[in-house]
Amino acid sequence: MKSEAAELSAVIGHVYDAAINPALWPEVLQSICAFVGGSSAVLFWHDSATERSEALHRFNCDPDYDRLYFEKYLPLNPMFPAANFVDAGVVAADEDIMPRSELNKTRFYKEWIKPQGIMGALAVNLEKGVTRTSLINVRLTVPLTNKMRYRLGLLVPHLQRAVAIGRLFDQKTAVEETLTETLDHIEAAVFLVSPNGEIAFANRNAQKLLSEGTLVRKEGAILRAVAPTADRALRNIFISAEKGDGSVGVRGVAVALGDAPEEQWFAHVLPLTSGRRQEAGHNHNAVAAVFIRRTAPNELSPLEGIAKLYRLTASEVRVFDAVLKTSGVKAIAGLLGISQATVKTHLHNLFRKTKTRRQSELVKLIARL
DSSP states (O other): OOOHHHHHHHHHHHHHHHHHOGGGHHHHHHHHHHHHTOSEEEEEEEETTTTEEEEEEEESOOHHHHHHIIIIIGGGOTTTTGGGGSOTTOEEEHHHHSOHHHHTTSHHIIIIIGGGTOOEEEEEEEEEOSSEEEEEEEEESSOOOHHHHHHHHHHHHHHHHHHHHHTTSOTTSOTTSOHHHHHTTSSSEEEEEOTTOBEEEEOHHHHHHHHHOSSEEEETTEEEESSHHHHHHHHHHHHHHTTOHHHHTTTTSSEEOOOOTTSEEEEEEEEOSSGGGHHHHHHTTOSEEEEEEEEOOOOOOHHHHHHHHTTOOHHHHHHHHHHTTOOSHHHHHHHHTSOHHHHHHHHHHHHHHHTOOSHHHHHHHHHTO
16 A cells, blocks of 8 residues: 555645646546545635636536536535635635534535535635635545545645646647747746756746846846745745655745735746656756746635624624625525524624624625725
């Protein structure tokens, strides 16, 4: 049998290969399930503001239940919007978001979860915006264990890095194209570097950043970050990348290149010393690809701000969210797929915690934010 370290290394290698070849994600999800102990998995995004969601990649998901989820049960999923509020990178079980006793009373559980034999799930918000998150969900048909949480946690920084980098690639690009040809047509600035940071390749946007000299610069043939802290971090990551995927670990998930709140630039580092990326790295004598892109500041949505300020439960957040979309206990119950008595209980708790007395005051409360 493989050791845990060997299993982990193999899965990480698959994850990074999928970063530059999205067609590999289904088999990556399969290897994640095997490593963690899940039965199926899905990589998807969810937007709580619009109640829209899309599965990007799946493994072993029932196609009929998948179709039913997006056609009928998405608005009834009691995990949202609270699941979107979990900090990026944190492994959360469904029971961390909502007590099992509450979940089991919902239509979503009775009509969608239970018939599939799903006993639980682990999820991670890999990228988190104001209302939209990219996440992985691993479903379980056996009882959840701490070992499952731990193993998924080992993969999190690598999944975050792969998803952040993968979004930069045009998924229509032919797999047969060389890496450098592909890198020259993506929106980010990209460098291929050796262990000491020597630049083996720089795409058009990377050359532009070098000419501007505000974030990165060239010292001889060496790539250097202008900010001393970022420069030290990148140099250490390049050295680690030579030792393989696992050695990079949590470093390089997002190295901040500046501290201006209105314009945040980050570097993401992808090792090129293992997996199907190894040949591309070998051809350029490179151990890592550095992707530099600008991201918007991560702010809280008004609903998330209120949820954290008043310490609302997932069920209370869900009812609060429903109050913003409809009015009346009966209408809220129908929208959420729960009983009117349950709605009244949650409304009572919301009024008590927020020191309000009616639904209209809850609407005014969030409007002020």
